[in-house]
Amino acid sequence: MGLHGIRGRWCFLSGAADGLGNAIARELAARGMNLALFDVQEGKVATLANDLQALGVEALPVPVDLADAASAAAAVAAAVDRVGPPRALIHDAAVLTPRPFREWTFDGWRRELDIILQGAFVLAKGVWEPMIAQGDGSIVFISSGSALRGFPLESAYTPAKHGQEGLMKVLSIEGAEFNIAVNTATTGAPIDTPMSWGHYTPEMRQQMISPSRLAPAFAYFAALDARQATGLRFDAFQVSEAIMLQSQATRV
Ligand SMILES: NC(=O)c1ccc[n+]([C@@H]2O[C@H](COP(=O)([O-])OP(=O)(O)OC[C@H]3O[C@@H](n4cnc5c(N)ncnc54)[C@H](O)[C@@H]3O)[C@@H](O)[C@H]2O)c1
Known part of the structure; x- marks a missing residue:
């Protein structure tokens, strides 16, 4: 399927309210993809859904706290009931709390x-x-340099991102017979988002790029099998x- 194949299909996107997720939602909608927008920030996903509908696609705001497994499972089941099997799932939502290990509580x-x-x-x-019933699909977990290396103050974020890579490896093997692509995507550069404002050093902030520069890649990922x-x-x-x-090159 080429990039045009996503037109009229659905993507379930977590973390859509802010940052990279918001840029991905706008890019996919501009390419004609419908979006279910999963995020804990209810007001922002409602506003985003209105913006996307104005572009001529369908958009479903799904306010949910992904830390609550039962709520998250119910939210995704309700979205499937409403719009059918999605062509793509992009899991972008994350938090990064920089904190020394000695200050972490188990609950945090x-x-x-x-x-x-x-x-x-x-x-x-x-x-x-x-x-599986649909016969294809693409799942993408958004990764990070913290999925491969350890960084100080990241004793929650770094193992969580490592874990996503492991889950991707297993699901990609099990998904092959059902034509479900499972991949991860690292940003490749620090991006100018609320997450970065909280923890990047002044040097890293100088290298930040707009999340909209990464968004076209997600149209390609959404089309994969x-x-x-x-x-x-x-x-x-x-x-x-x-x-x-x-x-x-095509335009020339
Ligand atoms: N910012 C960077 O430079 C950078 C670098 C590498 C990887 N990443 C990854 O890119 C992705 C996007 O990061 P970002 O910088 O746009 O972050 P961000 O903080 O700007 O956005 C994260 C989104 O996740 C949502 N979210 C947070 N907690 C949630 C919860 N409990 N339930 C549902 N949604 C929740 C937020 O509301 C927000 O919309 C993340 O997976 C992050 O790990 C970011």
């Missing part, structure tokens, strides 16, 4: 893991059987640059 640590890693499990679980690419860790910045270059 657990909440961060639940949003990132448990959220990946619950969302993927909710779309898995519908995607397991025959094309699965079990991979993409660099969203590089993929977006390639898409933009290709579209410029």
Whole structure:
């Protein structure tokens, strides 16, 4: 399926209210994809849904706290009941609380893991059987440099992101026979988002790029199936640059 194949199909997107998720939602809608917008920020996803509908696509705000597994499972099941099996699931929602290990409580640590890693499990679980029935699908977990390396003050975020990579590897193997692509996508660059404002050093802030520069890659990811690419860790910045270059070459 080419990028145009996503037109009229549904993407379930977590973390849509702010930052990269918001940019992805706008990019996919501009390319004709319908969106179910999962986020804890109820007012922002309602506003975003109105903006996307004005672009001519369908948009369903799904206010949910992904740290609550039962609520998250119910939300994804209700979205499937309402719009059918999604073509793509993109799990973008995350929090990063920079904190020394000696100051973490178990409950605080657990909440961060639940949003990132448990959220990946619950969302993927909710779309898995519908995607099998549909005969294809693409699942993407948004990754990070923290999925491969350890960083100080990240004793929740770093293991959660490592865990997402492991879940992706297993699901990509199990999804192959059902033509479900399962991949991760790292940003490839620090991005100018609320998450970054909270923890990047002044040097890193100088290198930040707009999340909209990464968004085209997610149209490509949403169109994937397991025959094309699965079990991979993409660099969203590089993929977006390639898409933009290709579209410029086509225009010449
Ligand atoms: N900011 C960066 O430079 C950077 C670098 C590497 C990877 N990432 C990853 O990119 C993705 C997007 O990050 P961002 O910078 O846009 O972050 P952000 O903080 O700007 O946005 C995160 C979104 O997740 C939502 N969210 C938070 N807790 C939630 C919960 N309990 N339930 C539902 N939704 C919840 C927020 O409301 C928000 O809309 C994340 O997965 C992050 O780990 C970011």
